[in-house]
Amino acid sequence: KLSSQLGVSRNTVVKAFDELQAEGFIESRMGSGRYVEPLPPERSLGRINWQEVSQLSALQTTPCNMAEMLNKPVLSPELINFAHGDGGKHTWNFSQFAEYVKRAAEKPHSYYFHTISGYLPLREWIVKQMGVSQIHSPDQVMITSGSQEALFFIATLLAKPGDTIATEMPTYFGSLQLFQSLGLRIIPLPMDKDGMKVDVLEGVLARYRPKFVYTVPTFHNPTGVTLSLARRKRLVALSEQYRIPIIEDDAYRHLHMGKEPPPPLKSFDDSGNIIYVNTFSKILFPGLRIGWIAASRPFIQMCSRMKELSITTNTLGQIAIADFLMEQNIEKHLAKVRTIYRTQSQAMQKHLVRMKPLGVHFEPTSGGFYYWVSLPEGMNARELMQRCHQRGLSIVSGDMFLLREAIQPYVRLCYSHETEEEIARGMEIMDELLREGKER
Ligand code: PMP
DSSP, rough: HHOOOOOOOOHHHHHHHHHHTTSOOOEETTTTEEEEOOOOGGGGOOOOOHHHHOGGGGTTOSOHHHHHHHHHHHHHHEEEEOOSOOOOOOOOOHHHHHHHHHHTTTTTGGGGGOOTTTOOHHHHHHHHHHHTTTTTTGGGGGSSSHHHHHHHHHHHHHHOOOOEEESSSSHHHHHHHHHHHHTTOOOOOOOEEEEOOOOHHHHHHHHHHHHHHOOOOOOOTTOOOOOOOOHHHHHHHHHHHHOOOOEEOTTTTBBBBBSOOOOOOGGGOSSOOOEEESSSTTTTTTTOOOEEEEHHHHHHHHHHHHHHTOOOOOHHHHHHHHHHHHHHHHHHHHHHHHHHHHHHHHHHHHHHHHGGTTTOOOOOSSSSEEEEEEETTTOOOOOOOOHHHHTTTOOOOGGGSSSOSSSOEEEEEEEEESSSHHHHHHHHHHHHHHHHHHOO
């Protein structure tokens, strides 16, 4: 509202608020807004301006912001949630998992630090059950606090500020925010319905020699697209030809709705150049914060040196999840979860098809959580997001996943949280707003 009253962009207003907050003039209370903080005058004397001294280059400039994303819908349970990219609570069996947490809490060793690279039975389970054929030993696996921490370690190990890296565009906003915060130059790689255009990547590798390529090849976030088998093989071959590491972020692999996706890049990797990252956030619970890296031993050793700097991932959670995985039938759990998400995805798709005459386009998806929806030309995605919020629906504007605003506006719609009925209600809100937008 303020940005339209002042006639300046929303980013300028957000930046001004951030600066006032960094200076201590206002404070932010989660979920309820920003407030003027009464300051005793002497407190401003000799005060450090934390924004100025911060060395993370993009804290001030990233257009996408994890905090903005996470705080809103969680604190407003009355909103229909098409925004958050994590698992739906109706797929979670809390009481069953609580038994494992209780059991872990009764074991004295849950209260100590565990090995830096993670709880061995959990790493052994990953090697046996997660179906990545080039991972033979728990020495090739390290547990992290969510895959986001894994990405943070890997990017920090491989690139320094000013270095160039390449990734699909659009891409997962948490990675985009991370790479920008580390001061990396990002080369955007175009995609089509078969995933990243690997022929374009080849030119990029030859010309810029990026420090790494980051990809979400399976049920990509935000587009839902899956890289074809032929392109996967080509990508691995290019990594060898140019000796460039590839980070394969495979968070959605197990959430297919029809046939299984092609094998991970890692399973074609004879040279050890592919760094594989996955997480329990999408198939179990994101709040546990347990993810993992699978890579060649020397690289895992480097990651362990990095992990040492923050000591370990929490022991209690690792033990609870390991016991759960060893005793419960994960395939049965996944089959249940896939059926739920298939129903929800189909419900959303049905409504999207009906909205096509309004100028909406999307690609059908066969797994993951998302539809990447292009809006009628001239429509402003941020504005639509705000208007959806006002009517009780939270969605995410496409610019969070892009380096710069695309000419065609996009939104990302996530179907993992809501039931068929709520999806129908949410899509009706979108439909109404799109119609109103056309008439204006
Ligand atoms: N990678 C991708 C592609 C994601 O979508 C997400 C979560 N939205 C993550 C990584 C981070 O997941 P976590 O840190 O919870 O494991």
